[in-house]
Amino acid sequence: MKTIKLLLLGVAITFILAACGDNEEAQSEDGVIELTLWNDWTEDRPENTVYKDIIEKFNEQHEDIQIINESIPHDDYEIKLRTQAAGNQLPDMMRVWPGTRVQPLVEGNALLPLNPIIDHWEGLIPEEILQDYAVDGNYYAIPSNISETSLIFYNKAIVSEAGYEEFPTTYDEFKSLVEELKSNDITPISLGNKAIWPLQSVFISGIADRYTGSDFLGNVLNGDGTFEDKQFINALSVIDELTKLEAFNEDMNTVDEAQSRNEFIKGSTAMHFAGSWAIGPIMDSVEDVENIGVAAFPSFEGGEGDPSKISGVAGGGIAVNSNLSEAEQEAAFEFLKFYYSEELFQQLVQANIIVPADVEMDDSIPQVFKDANSMAQNGLSPVYDATLTPELTDIINNGLQSITLGDKTPEELAAEMQAEWDKSNE
Numbered sequence: 001m002k003t004i005k006l007l008l009l010g011v012a013i014t015f016i017l018a019a020c021g022d023n024e025e026a027q028s029e030d031g032v033i034e035l036t037l038w039n040d041w042t043e044d045r046p047e048n049t050v051y052k053d054i055i056e057k058f059n060e061q062h063e064d065i066q067i068i069n070e071s072i073p074h075d076d077y078e079i080k081l082r083t084q085a086a087g088n089q090l091p092d093m094m095r096v097w098p099g100t101r102v103q104p105l106v107e108g109n110a111l112l113p114l115n116p117i118i119d120h121w122e123g124l125i126p127e128e129i130l131q132d133y134a135v136d137g138n139y140y141a142i143p144s145n146i147s148e149t150s151l152i153f154y155n156k157a158i159v160s161e162a163g164y165e166e167f168p169t170t171y172d173e174f175k176s177l178v179e180e181l182k183s184n185d186i187t188p189i190s191l192g193n194k195a196i197w198p199l200q201s202v203f204i205s206g207i208a209d210r211y212t213g214s215d216f217l218g219n220v221l222n223g224d225g226t227f228e229d230k231q232f233i234n235a236l237s238v239i240d241e242l243t244k245l246e247a248f249n250e251d252m253n254t255v256d257e258a259q260s261r262n263e264f265i266k267g268s269t270a271m272h273f274a275g276s277w278a279i280g281p282i283m284d285s286v287e288d289v290e291n292i293g294v295a296a297f298p299s300f301e302g303g304e305g306d307p308s309k310i311s312g313v314a315g316g317g318i319a320v321n322s323n324l325s326e327a328e329q330e331a332a333f334e335f336l337k338f339y340y341s342e343e344l345f346q347q348l349v350q351a352n353i354i355v356p357a358d359v360e361m362d363d364s365i366p367q368v369f370k371d372a373n374s375m376a377q378n379g380l381s382p383v384y385d386a387t388l389t390p391e392l393t394d395i396i397n398n399g400l401q402s403i404t405l406g407d408k409t410p411e412e413l414a415a416e417m418q419a420e421w422d423k424s425n426e
Contacts, residue, residue: 128379141317150206192260236410
């Protein structure tokens with residue numbers, strides 16, 4: 001019996017030592033903490049190069065912490081993330097996206113709150129933008145970029161010839177500009193709605209927020225509001241009104257977003273409504289960069305929203321696994337503070353990427369980019385297809401196109417959206 005007890009004791013001690021050894025090995029064999037970072041930076045794009053270069057620089061300057069970069073193709077990335085989360089096998093750090101995409105990881109307690117270090121970015125990143133990764137008072141990632149969806153690019157010369165040295169700031173003034181352009185046989189707005197998302201993501205995301213305010217969508221989805229709200233119908237009616245004013249090109253529903261952008265670049269139209277994704281292509285293609293202006297949506301009389309906001313979503317951010325040891329957590333925090341620096345944002349600006357930080361820009365940066373970036377600093381309003389369910393997104397996408405064709409009224413579309421939402425909650 002004594003022999004058996006000693007044998008069992010020896011097995012137990014061996015198991016404990018082995019477990020301790022495994023933990024130390026996971027951190028490092030030579031005292032260096034290694035943290036694996038998953039991301040989707042496989043494409044040869046300027047911003048991906050920036051991200052990887054910052055990590056390499058961190059590794060060079062930190063002998064005690066090393067970041068192991070693992071890039072996974074975008075189409076496979078989130079599937080793998082969900083699968084590994086279900087098996088509690090997430091990496092030490094991972095790239096995530098805000099809203100409904102990060103929510104399951106938060107609800108599953110897979111992510112570590114960044115509250116202990118969130119003050120590090122005070123004065124660099126506005127609180128309104130940090131809130132995109134906040135859930136119940138906890139912050140789970142820091143965004144590195146922003147995708148704005150409701151920018152108005154305009155040809156300064158054409159707008160000036162129509163009698164407007166400054167871009168209109170109210171909808172009434174904007175309609176007057178449209179009518180003046182039409183009287184001069186100039187197509188006011190180049191629109192490519194073949195894929196049916198631009199009228200929703202670009203136009204309504206901006207227009208509706210001006211009317212309803214940024215709490216509207218959340219209230220409706222929580223059951224505290226309705227899509228048949230008069231202000232939302234007012235927003236849908238703007239699409240109807242602009243169509244009847246002949247503000248758009250006649251083939252708007254048969255050309256895509258890139259084709260309509262090219263018409264603007266050629267000078268065939270006065271304006272093109274798009275997101276920040278269009279800045280690079282426009283700047284790379286126009287002959288006179290200084291002739292291109294950018295503006296936010298005008299204000300609407302009686303609107304309840306903040307006219308200084310622009311619709312947009314925070315881009316991907318790096319989150320931390322909640323299962324890390326205390327030493328690993330501190331190492332991850334040190335990396336995040338190094339990574340999300342003014343240097344990162346400055347380099348992204350050089351790559352024509354809108355950033356969440358208000359950084360200084362030299363004369364090499366086009367004014368149109370500076371203006372677009374400054375708009376984001378006033379706070380972001382919701383983008384509809386980043387907030388609605390897929391079913392509601394399909395309804396509003398198709399419904400807005402139907403409005404331009406005269407097949408549906410704004411009231412009918414609002415009622416259809418509410419009926420779908422009520423049905424889904426039965």
